[in-house]
């Protein structure tokens with residue numbers, strides 16, 4: 001099974017679309033009719049999007065909503081970053097052409113199949129292809145020549161020593177230098193170590209074929225989270241522009257103007273975005289912009305590892321990590337997010353970025369032991385979960401274990417560096433029989449572990465198992481019929497690697513329940529709780545109230 005098309009298949013459409021050959025990019029043309037062609041099963045997605053927004057599309061409102069600051073932009077790389085950035089910039093009214101060296105991927109995108117699962121992306125992509133603001137080509141040279149601004153969105157995977165592999169960036173730089181016939185802005189969007197922009201400038205200069213062509217470079221790091229990437233792009237907290245010339249700053253401001261002024265159709269809030277302050281626009285040097293990205297991801301990683309250490313301490317002293325982090329998070333200097341303890345961080349960003357940052361520090365002679373420690377703490381999380389499983393099951397060999405959640409986090413089908421993979425590997429090595437369920441990530445996991453049983457729903461995953469593990473914080477898992485699950489299991493035992501469930505409620509339902517940093521053995525009904533927002537009370541949440549007195 002090829003997992004890459006799972007999201008597209010789930011979304012239930014494969015639209016036919018004429019291939020657009022881009023030699024000179026067409027000027028905006030707003031369709032005079034939104035009647036669909038080529039999709040017999042449901043209305044065209046652009047129409048659907050408008051229907052979701054609560055109105056029929058009409059060309060006049062579309063034009064006025066989008067505004068007229070249209071720039072020609074090319075995305076090199078159609079992974080998560082390139083696809084989300086390209087589609088959102090097209091939605092913002094620019095003329096976007098995306099290319100990738102994966103021919104299959106481009107063919108699929110041309111056919112309307114989005115190869116990743118990312119909420120709202122497929123509808124937006126279809127709508128913008130239809131309005132011809134967005135198109136795809138295999139011909140990277142064409143994409144270079146057609147654009148005023150070229151966004152580099154290629155992968156920077158980790159090398160064996162942990163450093164970022166910048167060979168794809170280097171390839172793009174040489175391609176741009178040799179193919180550009182007119183002046184271009186080259187925007188570094190991929191996550192790269194500080195000083196990469198300077199190298200990029202050097203390579204562009206060295207390989208430039210046409211002397212009169214000016215190739216300016218900027219760093220514009222992305223802060224998109226998988227699963228909420230469209231929302232993050234359209235409603236960012238901040239936009240960082242690392243620039244060296246005024247002209248570059250002006251051009252980038254123009255590119256982001258529709259986002260700053262909120263002139264786009266928002267698929268997340270269906271046209272009724274809540275009032276919010278404009279994102280901060282930060283103009284920095286290129287080195288700072290690059291460092292901001294790595295420093296942010298590494299800080300988030302450290303925050304998670306810190307919460308995980310506190311969770312371990314909670315287990316020892318009989319405290320509750322949820323109570324501790326909730327109170328900590330009320331301090332605005334700390335903030336409530338990224339303090340969820342459990343299995344630790346996975347995915348393709350935090351683990352690789354922390355490593356690349358450590359290597360950068362080493363190369364620069366800066367002792368960043370703190371970061372190494374955060375990484376070490378994270379690596380230990382899976383071992384701790386396995387220790388809990390061993391303690392609860394005694395012998396793993398011959399036991400049946402059900403797994404809920406395979407993706408590295410909720411709302412994505414991404415399993416790269418997902419803790420679930422290490423857990424499965426260890427369980428299989430120790431002779432357990434594994435069955436698993438995840439609403440999006442099973443296709444991808446089955447390519448790695450074809451030998452485990454993939455289930456239609458969480459209940460099938462619980463059938464006749466000795467233990468049920470929760471490894472991803474999918475919202476669906478909070479809402480399960482736990483009585484039914486208990487009846488299905490050989491032994492009603494849950495090991496909650498994401499602290500998703502309420503220990504008291506689970507124990508009341510008769511489960512043996514294990515999680516991270518919560519006092520399970522001595523769990524009794526909590527003491528009185530007074531006017532606390534979302535305070536834990538015997539399985540229920542007390543509604544928010546203005547006072548914040550918490551009795552723990």
Ligand code: UGA
Pocket residue numbers: 191222223224225226227297300304337338339340341342343344345346347348349350353408409410
């Ligand atoms: C991360 C950053 O959050 C984004 O700002 C950044 O743009 C992105 O990397 C990137 O570099 O492209 P992402 O990898 O999508 O985004 O995922 P996160 O939401 O950061 O979660 C990372 C991991 O940490 C997940 O495995 C999640 O389960 C775990 N996590 C998160 C915790 O264990 N505890 C928490 O409190 C929060």
